[in-house]
Amino acid sequence: MTARLIGGLDRLVAAILDVGQWLLLPVVALLFLQWPLRDLVQHYSREANDLGQWLFALYVAVSITAATRAQAHLAADTIARRYAAATREWLARAGALFGLIPWSIIVLVTSWSLVRDSTLLLERFPDTGNPGYFIIKLALLLMAVLVLIEGVLELAPPVWQPRSQRPRS
Numbered sequence: 001m002t003a004r005l006i007g008g009l010d011r012l013v014a015a016i017l018d019v020g021q022w023l024l025l026p027v028v029a030l031l032f033l034q035w036p037l038r039d040l041v042q043h044y045s046r047e048a049n050d051l052g053q054w055l056f057a058l059y060v061a062v063s064i065t066a067a068t069r070a071q072a073h074l075a076a077d078t079i080a081r082r083y084a085a086a087t088r089e090w091l092a093r094a095g096a097l098f099g100l101i102p103w104s105i106i107v108l109v110t111s112w113s114l115v116r117d118s119t120l121l122l123e124r125f126p127d128t129g130n131p132g133y134f135i136i137k138l139a140l141l142l143m144a145v146l147v148l149i150e151g152v153l154e155l156a157p158p159v160w161q162p163r164s165q166r167p168r169s
Contacts (some may be wrong), residue, residue, distance in 0.1 A: 006156045009149050013065060016146065019063030027055045046128045053125075054135040061143035065150050093155055100151035107144040115141050 030052035033050050038045035080088060089167040125133045 006153060013146060013149050013153070014071075017062050017066045017069070020059060021066065023059040023062075024057050027052050027059055030055065035131055038118045047130055048132040050128055050132060054132050057136040057139035058142065061139040062146065065142055065146040068147075068150055076128045086090070096151040096154035099155070100147055104151065105150035108141065108148070111137075111140050111144070 030048045033066060033124070034045045034048040034052070037043065037048055067166075080091060083091070115137045118137045121134070123134040124131050
């Protein structure tokens with residue numbers, strides 16, 4: 001049962017990350033288009049900017065966990081690379097237990113009411129009045145939830161091997 005639950009969580013996070021990676025293309029397109037829209041068309045540049053902001057927030061929210069899974073974070077692990085595999089695994093689990101999980105819980109607890117209120121009000125961008133500002137705040141919760149789940153997966157029993165520790169094909 002536990003292995004099925006952990007496997008399901010791993011697949012859920014992987015699916016979210018697979019979808020999230022494609023958010024970068026519209027972000028780049030919107031950032032590119034906002035200048036021609038402003039200077040040539042003289043309309044819709046603020047809308048393009050606002051849309052780009054919330055897409056970027058969602059992209060960053062999933063990128064944190066994607067970088068963790070790909071072991072692509074900037075890290076001061078010059079010494080740790082020489083450690084035995086068991087020691088590195090222990091350090092990863094300790095980092096998840098004492099770093100990732102508490103941090104994500106703190107973010108979830110402290111930001112919950114702010115995000116809830118913003119979402120219930122369907123908060124708009126303060127500068128432009130365009131809809132969707134609440135999505136940026138929802139991205140904060142998404143990021144914290146993904147980090148929390150990834151931390152739990154790192155603590156999973158050795159029988160279950162998280163995606164981040166699987167050999168790359």
